[in-house]
Amino acid sequence: MNNSKHELENGHFGQFGGQFVPETLMVALNEVEDVFNRYFHTPEFQKELNKYYIDYVGRPTALYFAERLTEHINGPKIYLKREDLAHTGAHKINNTVGQILLAKKMGKKRIIAETGAGQHGVATATVAALAGLECVVYMGEEDMSRQAINVFRMRLLGAKVIPVTSGSKTLKDAMSEALRDWVTNVRNTHYILGTVGGPHPYPVLVREFQRVIGREAKKQIIEKEGKLPDILVACVGGGSNSIGLFYDFMDNKEIRKIGVEAGGLGIETGKHAARFATGKIGVFQGAKSYLLQDDAGQINLTHSVSAGLDYAGVGPQHSLFYDNKDVEYTYATDDETLHAFKLLSQLEGIIPALESAHAVAEVIKNGASWGKDKVVIINISGRGDKDIDQARKFLPELEG
Numbered sequence: 001m002n003n004s005k006h007e008l009e010n011g012h013f014g015q016f017g018g019q020f021v022p023e024t025l026m027v028a029l030n031e032v033e034d035v036f037n038r039y040f041h042t043p044e045f046q047k048e049l050n051k052y053y054i055d056y057v058g059r060p061t062a063l064y065f066a067e068r069l070t071e072h073i074n075g076p077k078i079y080l081k082r083e084d085l086a087h088t089g090a091h092k093i094n095n096t097v098g099q100i101l102l103a104k105k106m107g108k109k110r111i112i113a114e115t116g117a118g119q120h121g122v123a124t125a126t127v128a129a130l131a132g133l134e135c136v137v138y139m140g141e142e143d144m145s146r147q148a149i150n151v152f153r154m155r156l157l158g159a160k161v162i163p164v165t166s167g168s169k170t171l172k173d174a175m176s177e178a179l180r181d182w183v184t185n186v187r188n189t190h191y192i193l194g195t196v197g198g199p200h201p202y203p204v205l206v207r208e209f210q211r212v213i214g215r216e217a218k219k220q221i222i223e224k225e226g227k228l229p230d231i232l233v234a235c236v237g238g239g240s241n242s243i244g245l246f247y248d249f250m251d252n253k254e255i256r257k258i259g260v261e262a263g264g265l266g267i268e269t270g271k272h273a274a275r276f277a278t279g280k281i282g283v284f285q286g287a288k289s290y291l292l293q294d295d296a297g298q299i300n301l302t303h304s305v306s307a308g309l310d311y312a313g314v315g316p317q318h319s320l321f322y323d324n325k326d327v328e329y330t331y332a333t334d335d336e337t338l339h340a341f342k343l344l345s346q347l348e349g350i351i352p353a354l355e356s357a358h359a360v361a362e363v364i365k366n367g368a369s370w371g372k373d374k375v376v377i378i379n380i381s382g383r384g385d386k387d388i389d390q391a392r393k394f395l396p397e398l399e400g
């Protein structure tokens with residue numbers, strides 16, 4: 001692991017991160033950290049993980065030269081890292097497949113998870129089926145009705161989906177509920193958290209399982225272009241697909257890394273999830289990080305056309321990247337995102353997830369100014385099939 005200033009000290013990334021949890025959870029967090037430290041770097045574990053990445057997830061995912069998009073933008077050469085081609089349709093499976101191996105090492109019989117759009121819930125239900133373990137997924141009632149197909153997918157995979165009716169009935173409430181379950185059932189249960197957020201060790205653990213994205217992309221771009229890329233672009237919800245792409249390029253300071261948050265209806269409306277544009281530092285769901293909160297410290301309601309970016313917090317290591325200016329954070333609005341969603345579909349025959357379309361939107365907006373001699377990689381974190389219902393509402397011109 002790299003030991004630069006990005007790296008962790010005592011569960012913190014600079015002033016961010018930590019383990020702000022009830023004492024009863026410390027035992028569980030320590031157990032996860034111990035098993036990770038003991039096994040992750042061993043050749044046996046890496047071999048087993050790699051076997052699942054190849055045979056089950058379908059890795060390496062393609063790095064695709066988007067020729068028509070490149071022509072359209074008339075700027076840099078654009079490549080797409082195709083996480084949409086991974087099993088279950090997004091990068092989430094890279095993490096869940098890794099964590100299920102840890103759960104088995106710990107001898108846990110029961111898996112719990114939180115989910116927003118349902119993508120992480122589906123990826124968790126999938127690996128629980130693979131391992132033959134009981135699976136319970138907490139999901140906000142509001143999200144369950146917005147993402148009914150994914151609820152059915154989880155049930156089909158054998159998971160129990162529990163509606164969360166507290167708070168705004170969305171992702172943050174589901175995560176609170178999952179943490180509550182874990183406190184009660186620590187002995188037989190492993191909590192598969194879905195992003196690089198929450199208490200230590202999750203921000204490290206999930207990052208290490210997602211780094212495969214950037215590791216592959218680095219090798220693939222050198223094969224195709226004979227050099228490293230100039231710019232990397234990825235959407236930022238909790239921050240796992242972006243850190244997965246960026247991390248193996250962190251020592252290459254000359255490479256620009258752009259993280260795109262959800263601009264929702266516009267920053268001025270307050271209806272967005274752009275934590276770095278307007279957020280303040282605080283403690284939320286186990287870690288210190290930038291987050292959207294009001295003056296009394298209450299968590300703000302967020303808004304985005306994409307459920308996967310609709311979250312008030314962000315992974316703590318991103319907060320350090322932000323303060324150190326190692327990554328540039330910007331946002332795309334719902335309108336810019338829907339335009340990108342349609343454009344990528346029609347220029348390349350690739351329907352991206354609405355989350356990923358935020359990253360595409362940034363390149364559409366600013367790519368022309370970056371210069372034709374540049375090479376860009378956009379992380380297509382997932383495919384858009386899950387978003388078709390949502391898109392039908394917002395793109396009525398396609399309804400004929």
Ligand SMILES: *Cc1c(COP(=O)(O)O)cnc(C)c1O
Pocket residue numbers: 090091092119120194195196235236237238239240241242308309353355356381382383
């Ligand atoms: C969950 C999700 C995201 C957002 O999560 P990160 O942890 O920021 O990657 C982005 N894209 C897709 C397709 C997702 O399912």
